[in-house]
Structures are given as structure tokens and as C-alpha cells.
Amino acid sequence: MHTWRVAISSFDMFKIGIGPSSSHTVGPMRAAATFTGGLVRDGLAQRTTRVQAQLFGSLGATGHGHGSKPAVVLGLEGALPESVDTHQAPVRTAEVERTRRIRLGSPEGPEIDFDPAEDLVMHRTRRLDFHTNGMVFTAWEGDQVLQERTFYSIGGGFVLEDDGSGSPRITRDTTRVPFDYRSxxxxxxxxxxxxxxxxxxxxxxxxxxxxxxxxxxxxxxxxxxxxxxxxxxxxxxxxxxxxxxxxxxxxxxxxxxxxxxxxxxxxxxxxxxxxxxxxxxxxxxxxxxxxxxxxxxxxxxxxxxxxxxxxxxxxxxxxxxxxxxxxxxxxxxxxxxxxxxxxxxxxxxxxxxxxxxxxxxxxxxxxxxxxxxxxxxxxxxxxxxxxxxxxxxxxxxxxxxxxxxxxxxxxxxxxxxxxxxxxxxxxxxxxxxxxxxxxxxxxxxxxxxxxxxxxxxxxxxxxxxxxx
Ligand code: SF4
Known part of the structure; x- marks a missing residue:
């Protein structure tokens, strides 16, 4: 079990988001948006011809009922849980399913083919070692992998990123607080x-x-x-x-x-x-x-x-x-x-x-x-x-x-x-x-x-x- 000594703010515990699940909807949406946001930041979005999202463990097993698929689709388009239009979300998700096209990073981002049935893989029985809610996102240019990143949705909408070692890169908040406690x-x-x-x-x-x-x-x-x-x-x-x-x-x-x-x-x-x-x-x-x-x-x-x-x-x-x-x-x-x-x-x-x-x-x-x-x-x-x-x-x-x-x-x-x-x-x-x-x-x-x-x-x- 990982721990990180950081004074958790009440605003970390109470986050405005979207239903139905913090670990299966909010976390995956945030992870997907982080991934495509990174492609944009690194100048790779325009070169990307295909993206794939793989969900493992509990996400793969219950993601269908927990809204993980639409969350990832919307996240890949840059939507964030706190600001996504909850009325438009199902409309846009259905549109992506119908057209099999998605925009990377934002509604104005480059548009590529994306078939949720094939490019969003739900592994029902496989899990990643560190945490049951694992996600792997991959971007390609033709046959060449441009970027691959692994995230974990650890509950409550919190997302950690793997540093390539099979466990997350844990950011230690070095801000000194007057009353440090975790018990x-x-x-x-x-x-x-x-x-x-x-x-x-x-x-x-x-x-x-x-x-x-x-x-x-x-x-x-x-x-x-x-x-x-x-x-x-x-x-x-x-x-x-x-x-x-x-x-x-x-x-x-x-x-x-x-x-x-x-x-x-x-x-x-x-x-x-x-x-x-x-x-x-x-x-x-x-x-x-x-x-x-x-x-x-x-x-x-x-x-x-x-x-x-x-x-x-x-x-x-x-x-x-x-x-x-x-x-x-x-x-x-x-x-x-x-x-x-x-x-x-x-x-x-x-x-x-x-x-x-x-x-x-x-x-x-x-x-x-x-x-x-x-x-x-x-x-x-x-x-x-x-x-x-x-x-x-x-x-x-x-x-x-x-x-x-x-x-x-x-x-x-x-x-x-x-x-x-x-x-x-x-x-x-x-x-x-x-x-x-x-x-x-x-x-x-x-x-x-x-x-x-x-x-x-x-x-x-x-x-x-x-x-x-
Ligand atoms: S932990 Fe499971 S049973 Fe409990 S509220 Fe969440 S989804 Fe429902």
C-alpha cells in the first residue's frame, strides 16, 4: 500500500465532478484528458493517427456499468469532470460511437479515427500489479508508438501516474503546514x-x-x-x-x-x-x-x-x-x-x-x-x-x-x-x-x-x- 505524506485539503476530498463513479468515471476522465493534454503539449497531437485506451482490473470488469467508457471518450477530447457539460456528455459520446471519429485534447483538436468498440479495450480479468484500477493509453503515428502512459485511479477521483517502474510517480507535497497529521x-x-x-x-x-x-x-x-x-x-x-x-x-x-x-x-x-x-x-x-x-x-x-x-x-x-x-x-x-x-x-x-x-x-x-x-x-x-x-x-x-x-x-x-x-x-x-x-x-x-x-x-x- 502506498502512502504519501501530504496534508490533504478538504477541497481534495470534496471535488465537483460527474457521476456515477469517482474511481471509474472521474479518475479515467481525468487520466484520459491528461494523456491527450500531454500529446498537445509535446507537439504530438497533430502527428497522432491512432489512440488506444486499455482499462484493467476493476475498471475493466465494471467499467461498462460505471460509465468508464464515455468518461474516457470525453476525457480524450479534453473534458474534465468538474466542468464537463453533464447534459451534452451523452450526446457527444453517442456521436463518437456513430461517427467513430474523435478530437484530441479539445473540441477543436485534430480529428482522428476512433472506434470505441476496438480502441477502448476493457480487460475483464487482467490487472496491473500496482492497483486494480489501471489504465494504459497509447498514441501511434502509423506503426510507430509516439507515447504510452500508465495511470491508476486510486479512489475519490485521485489519479497517479506510473513512472515506468510498475508503480506510480508519487509527488510529495513539500508545503509545510502547521499541523501535519495522518492519524x-x-x-x-x-x-x-x-x-x-x-x-x-x-x-x-x-x-x-x-x-x-x-x-x-x-x-x-x-x-x-x-x-x-x-x-x-x-x-x-x-x-x-x-x-x-x-x-x-x-x-x-x-x-x-x-x-x-x-x-x-x-x-x-x-x-x-x-x-x-x-x-x-x-x-x-x-x-x-x-x-x-x-x-x-x-x-x-x-x-x-x-x-x-x-x-x-x-x-x-x-x-x-x-x-x-x-x-x-x-x-x-x-x-x-x-x-x-x-x-x-x-x-x-x-x-x-x-x-x-x-x-x-x-x-x-x-x-x-x-x-x-x-x-x-x-x-x-x-x-x-x-x-x-x-x-x-x-x-x-x-x-x-x-x-x-x-x-x-x-x-x-x-x-x-x-x-x-x-x-x-x-x-x-x-x-x-x-x-x-x-x-x-x-x-x-x-x-x-x-x-x-x-x-x-x-x-x-x-x-x-x-x-x-
Ligand atoms: S463501493 Fe461498490 S457497493 Fe459501495 S457504493 Fe461504491 S459501487 Fe456501490
């Missing part, structure tokens, strides 16, 4: 030694990474705006999700029902109505994700509904919630997510769903506990509880689509995160199982987990549900 214990030590709350520690590091405090606040509020917009879009959209499973979107109907029930949304008369809203918001985000909509990775796309729904719950039902609440929540969730990203994994292909929904639940539990007034110890406890009860969770998406069990699973994990955050708040922060111990357990469990349960769609629900 729960180190984070708590900074809080204790400097009498700081977790969001204050994270804010200090964000400032050292080059943003002003105002830029950090504005950026986090923008993230929340996109999350909230995704919830609204999901609540407003009905129909059937793409991919062939014929999964009907439920959020819109549920939204209408809840609105009618509460007259003024949301004004609950039922004591558990808040839970219904929480469930709805998670479903809405993950349906949008499954439909290839605009989504914030939190920390991945498959688990993108948990943090927005819990934060929406806070903003809706917590008296006095304001912009400051959003900033504290996201800084805290980002700080916890950074520990997972630096010292463990947030990739379902590496450790199963415990690393996606489990980690998102942990981050959301911590964010909630923080804005409810939790001490650093209580917040750490919330993060631990938030993951502990997802240990062993496998990744077995039916049909290789990020729909079943993913969409409902986000709703269930959101409810659990509320419980975890509140439970931790009622304790004194003392815990028998520490956050670091549960993270280590997740990694060990992931290593013991059979490959078929790690985003290959070859085990669990994926093989027990007959596709029609």
Missing part, C-alpha cells in the same frame, strides 16, 4: 496541544496550502451549494435510471409525498419525519449520480449522498444553522477523510464498500458531532463509530452499475451517521476502540476480502440478482 491520534494531539477544535486545525492547514480564509469559506460554501443543487435536481427528476437494470427513481415521488404530508416543507408532525427527509436527500443525490449528473465526490461518487444528506439535515432541522455551520462541518469531515486518504483507502476496488460508504459515514458522523458542539475526542469517537459498523461491507454492485445496493445504502448510512454523531456526543470521548484501530481493521479486512467482493460485480448481490 486520528496525531490530529487529536494537535487539538490538545494547541487547544484547537478540529475545524480550526484544518483551516490553519488550508491557509498554509495557499488559500485565504475567505477563499476557503467561499469554496466550502460553493461545495455545499453544488451538493444542495444536486439534492434539488434529484428531488425534481423522475423516470428510469440508465444502464439496463430499469431501476425507477424514487426521490421525486418521495419528495412529493413528504411535501404533501408536511404542507410546508419540511415541517414535520411525525416525530420520525426528519429521518424520511434524510433518506430522501440521500436517495436524490445517488440517483443523480447514477444518472451521470453533477455530483460532489464525498469522498467518492458511490458514497456521495451521505455527507450532503446529513449536512442538509443539519441545515434544515438544527436551530441556528448558518454558513459557519457548513464550513465547520465540511472542514471536520474533510480532516477525517484526509486521514483515510493518506493512511488507508477510500477505494471500493481496494477494500470494498467499507472504504466508500463506511468512510463517508465516518466523515459525516464526525461533521455532525462537531457542529453539535462535540469536543475533538467526541468527534474522533463519532468518526470511529461511523466506520465500525460498516466493517466488512462488500462492494457488489448489480450489473456493475452504481445503483443496487449503492443508492439505498447511502440512505441507510446517513441514518447511521446521525446515530453515530449523537451517540458520541453523549459520551465523554473515551473509547475502547480508537479511530486509528478501526481504520487499521478496515484495511486488514479489505486485504482479506476476496477480489470478487471488491467492485468486480462477480460476487454477492451482483451474482444473485438476475438481470432482465
Amino acid at each position: 486520528g491520534a496525531e490530529l487529536l494531539a494537535h487539538c490538545r496541544d494547541h487547544r484547537l477544535r478540529i475545524p480550526e486545525v484544518q483551516m490553519a492547514n488550508e491557509l498554509a496550502l495557499g488559500r485565504t480564509e475567505q477563499e476557503v469559506r467561499d469554496g466550502l460554501l460553493r461545495i455545499w451549494q453544488v451538493m444542495d443543487g444536486c439534492i434539488a435536481q434529484g428531488c425534481a427528476t423522475s423516470g428510469v435510471l440508465p444502464g439496463g437494470l430499469k431501476v425507477r427513481r424514487r426521490a421525486h415521488r418521495l419528495y412529493l409525498d413528504l411535501t404533501a404530508r408536511s404542507k410546508q416543507p419540511p415541517g414535520p408532525t411525525d416525530p420520525l419525519a426528519a429521518m424520511d427527509w434524510l433518506t430522501l436527500w440521500a436517495l436524490a443525490v445517488n440517483e443523480e449520480n447514477a444518472a451521470g449528473g453533477r455530483v460532489v465526490t464525498a469522498p467518492t461518487n458511490g458514497a456521495a449522498g451521505i455527507i450532503p444528506s446529513v449536512l442538509k439535515y443539519v441545515m434544515t432541522f438544527m436551530p441556528g444553522a448558518c454558513d459557519e455551520t457548513v464550513v465547520d462541518f465540511l472542514l471536520t469531515a474533510g480532516a477525517i477523510g484526509g486521514i483515510y486518504q493518506q493512511s488507508a483507502s477510500i477505494s471500493g476496488a481496494e477494500v470494498g464498500c467499507q472504504g466508500e460508504v463506511g468512510v463517508a459515514g465516518s466523515m459525516a458522523s464526525a461533521g455532525l458531532c462537531q457542529v453539535l458542539g462535540g469536543s475533538p475526542q467526541q468527534v474522533s469517537n463519532a468518526a470511529e463509530i461511523g466506520l465500525e459498523h460498516h466493517l466488512g461491507l462488500t462492494c457488489d454492485p448489480v450489473g456493475g452499475l452504481v445503483q443496487i445496493p449503492c443508492i439505498e445504502r447511502n440512505a441507510m448510512a446517513s441514518v447511521q451517521a446521525i446515530t453515530a454523531g449523537r451517540l458520541a456526543l453523549q459520551g465523554d470521548g473515551q473509547q475502547i476502540v480508537s479511530l486509528d484501530q478501526v481504520i487499521k481493521t478496515m484495511m486488514q479486512t479489505g486485504a482479506d476480502m476476496k477480489t470478487k467482493y471488491k467492485e468486480t460485480a462477480r460476487g454477492g448481490l451482483a451474482v444473485n440478482i438476475v438481470e432482465c
